[in-house]
Amino acid sequence: MNTKPQKNTPRNTPRNTREPAKTKDRILTYLKQDGPQEAPELAARLNITDMAVRQHLYELQDQELVAPITRPRPKGRPGKAWSLTEKANRHFPDSHADFALGLIQSIRTAFGEEGMNRLLDLRAEEQTAEYRRQLEKQPTLRERLDHLARIRSREGYMAEVLPAEKEGEYLLVENHCPVCEAARECSGICARELLVFRQVLGAEVEIKRMEHIIEGARRCAYLVRPARNRPPK
Incomplete structure (x- = not known):
């Protein structure tokens, strides 16, 4: 052969x-x-x-x-x-956008805007408690921010902490929003997010949203700095 x-x-x-x-x-x-x-x-x-x-x-x-x-x-x-x-946003996690949008509409139909706000408040309270639990052993502002960024990244936000223009100030940046479509439909989601950050980081810290994906920015960015006359640890 x-x-x-x-x-x-x-x-x-x-x-x-x-x-x-x-x-x-x-x-x-x-x-x-x-x-x-x-x-x-x-x-x-x-x-x-x-x-x-x-x-x-x-x-x-x-x-x-x-x-x-x-x-x-x-x-x-x-x-x-x-x-x-x-x-390109479809390439990144969207946390089941269609399901989230449908759920928001169903909640509003069944319980009205007041019911929607109550559910958002409850979710924010749960999130605040969980974040606080994970951040309680972080002694400095930078360490708390770094740990918060890691938590948010695990949730799909591609978060990071960058130095701001002034010494001792930081930018908490979220390069992706996995709930973007839901947030467009329900502005209360973004409002609660800012509230959660403020409650988690404490009264000795000021936090202000500087960039917002929903408003057309590439990312969400929060300026974090010590509150006046109350420097953080």
């Missing part, structure tokens, strides 16, 4: 078809967390060539997940950066 050695053709060569998808996932995550970026910035973070990252960006653009924008530079011609589109 005359047998010939098998050629390593594309048909029988194993390929990791998931690798390009992983790279695109990372690009979307970087743009979500850090805002618009230019191709060389992304290439450096991904440890791939500028040409390779541009190929991924063009494919994501074809899927309507990213779009190019102009970024001014101190000198020379403006740069070309890439940002996420509204459609």
